[in-house]
Amino acid sequence: MAVEAPAKYVYDFDDDDDNQPLVFKRNNTSSSKHNQLNSEIKKASSQRSDGQSGRQASDVRAPNGQSSSAQKNNTIPSSKSPLVKSPILSPKASTSSAKASPVTNLKASTSLNDQSKQASKQNISTAVEEEKSPIKGITETNSDDDDDLKPLSARLKGTSNQSNKGASNSHTDQSQRLVPKIEVKGSAEDPDDDAPLSARFNMKSNTGTSSSKPYDSDEKKPLASKIQQNGSTMKDKQQKSSMLPGKRPLDKGNSSYQSSAKKPKISDTPTTMKSLQVMVKAEKADEDDDHIPIAQRMKKSTPSDSKTSSMKQKATKVVSSSFKKINKKSKKELKNSKYIKSTKVLPSSGDGQKKWSTLVHNGVIFPPPYKPHGVKMLYDGQPVDLTPEQEEVATMFAVMKDTDYMSKTQFKKNFWEDWSKLLGKKHTIKKLDRCDFSPIYEWHLQEKEKKKQMSSEEKKALKEDKLKQEEKYMWAIVDGVKEKVGNFRVEPPGLFRGRGEHPKMGKLKRRIRPNDITINIGKDAPIPECPIPGERWKDIKHDNTVTWLAFWNDPINPKEFKYVFLAASSSLKGQSDKEKYEKARMLKDYIKNIRAAYTKDFTTKDVMKQQIAVATYLIDKLALRAGNEKDDDEADTVGCCTLKVGNVECIPPNKLKFDFLGKDSIQYVNTVEVELPVYKAIGRFQTGKSKSDDLFDKLDTSKLNAHLKELMPGLTAKVFRTYNASITLDEMLNKETKDGDVAEKVVTYQHANKEVAIICNHQRSISKSHSAQMSRLTEKITELKGDLKELKTDLDRAKKGKPPLKDADGKRKRNLAPEALEKKIAQTNAKIEKMERDMQTKEDLKTVALGTSKINYLDPRITVAWCKRHEVPIEKIFNKSLLAKFAWAMDVDPEFRF
DNA sequence: GACGTGACTTGATCACATATGA
């Protein structure tokens, strides 16, 4: 290979661098354990009017046919199941597929729900009454008259500004961020006391382009709206360092089946789902009644497929009690059907509680071994020989040429430390800055191009081949139900891409091998065949109190783990999702008292109590994360409890400016007006400290969460984020949805979604082509406006009986009637309007990520119910995977409110 | 109570697929 001068891709890295009890106390909160919480949640939810507490998705199916509900009563379906639509389909979709129109479905659903509505309402009031005064020591006051119960709404005014990520973002970018403004709502009465801060603030962008025009005029916006084992040399070392830490296995004495008689010979191990079925059946047959999956026992308590909708509703309501009623009939049913689909909600989810009874899966799939390409990199301009191991790591580095990591000294330092170990002391390569990886990078580009140039048939064949190889790893059978596995692929080796200024970025993430991996599987299930001949799993466990199928120690941080879990659409995940939202809904009943209590503590003499009060206030009002302590070998980011003095600036008379790096090193910049006692308290916490000192020096997340649990069972800091996000969506949708077509309603939804994303500070980097796209749109609009002008002239002339003027090229235009011209003008106007609206949306959302909140914070029942009420096809809001993830929420009552 | 471990959720980003428009 020709030697090139190392002109461009050369590194200059030098490896030489080297008082009183808490007011909130409750009677019996000494142990607010999960069980207690679960029962509280169940109680609360059963008292609410969602019309589906504890309910599983009926026969609502995700379009991919993979949601667990879709598998109900099925034998194991093929992964290529036909798409089946949800019952709240778009009219378009339903006309092609079903007899009943979606409207019909909606209506039916509504009337059905209407029946239960009244009862539900009664239930709500009962629930509220029962839960109204959960906090001991807080006297119920007339909320409307008590300023304390309106900690912010009545007194705040401010501007906030959430800025862009990391130091890499320009100041300009920051100034262009959406900047919510928080304002006072003047009303003395505050019927929205349950609402989050945002519901009462007026958050506006301080940049003209950022605020969406259609909404700016609305002063009554809800909350948001206003605010290796890599070769033998490392083997021993790694085995030592990756020894399984003292886990809490259920069956300690039986941890390793690797050498036990139970381990089948490789040839005996089932490798297809078909064989999995057989094994599950065998497993089931051996079980006595107690071991029948509760999900299946539940199955028996709900009528079969032929049940009417109303029966489904009834079944829904008795789900929790049905957990207890295990009846023999279910066992019979179980035996009679191959794979009885569980109802959507699994029985237990508390820590240490049984999560499954039988679990069968095929383990994990490993990335293919490294194939050396033989392209020689250059050292001092000369090609150098590398072993395949050395070349592999060099290639990992070379392909990152175009990334920001290449400008980071830490990245290169860490890479060199690890790579030089692989090279050995006698290797020609002594310094990274004399290396030229260009040839490998060029090779990489060529490979990419080759791949791109493949015909669609070739691509398809490759895809099918991959699917064939992976098929058996994609599914697990949990309590007899086929469920999708999430991340069944073992992470390939690479260079660690820590975010922000992560001290370990660039370190080699070595290849994970079978003996790094611990498998968790049902006791009677066959142990998955190790896919690499001659190797074996590290350990086999049968722990049914956890949901992971496999784990290995993170090679970058060996004390941490990488888990293989079921996919988001699985029943287990759905169950915990639902519990999360129920907990957040429960907070709604407590929030008034919690706010009153922390407001009183702003001025208490006990500094720790003061700090707890102020921190809770910030978490509630600004949706800050809790902020756990971090080690030195992690990126230097903070949350509420770990805020430094220098992260908060007091701006008289009562504004606070927050500026810190949060999760993922995303910058949070926000100036907000706060209540005077909060402002003063922050000032006191800062006094006598340096900028790098902890603002809340008497506080950490465990103290804070322990305190929160005294206020509400199961309450932790993160519940506030879910609560604020969901209630904001609920209120905005309710207030802002107007009559109009579906497109307009979808815009309303997006707007609400955007406000939530702003509250949660969900950012995304501006797309590289953003400015080009904007200029293109501007050009088009200008062009259309020109056309419009011409059309108007032509219309004037046509009305006077004159022919149209010639066009820009001097050609004669068609002589059109005034009516035709008027029609054209209207069409052009509509086009311009649409383009301007698109442009506005694009600008508004250029740094806001909507997806995260939709996936993690917004109770899907709010969305589904809203879609039902306003006849918006759910597919307009949820994509295929969200439909599968939220299958449990699809049969919600249209009148559901968060 | 501090600390470490373990299990889970949350989150930004990237590559690829699909839609859209010239």
Place this chain on the structure above:
DNA sequence: TCATATGTGATCAAGTCACGTC
């Protein structure tokens, strides 16, 4: 038909929080 925009799923890093141990 091709180029570009947009949507989607996968990936894996980085959080939260419960619990065990000392």
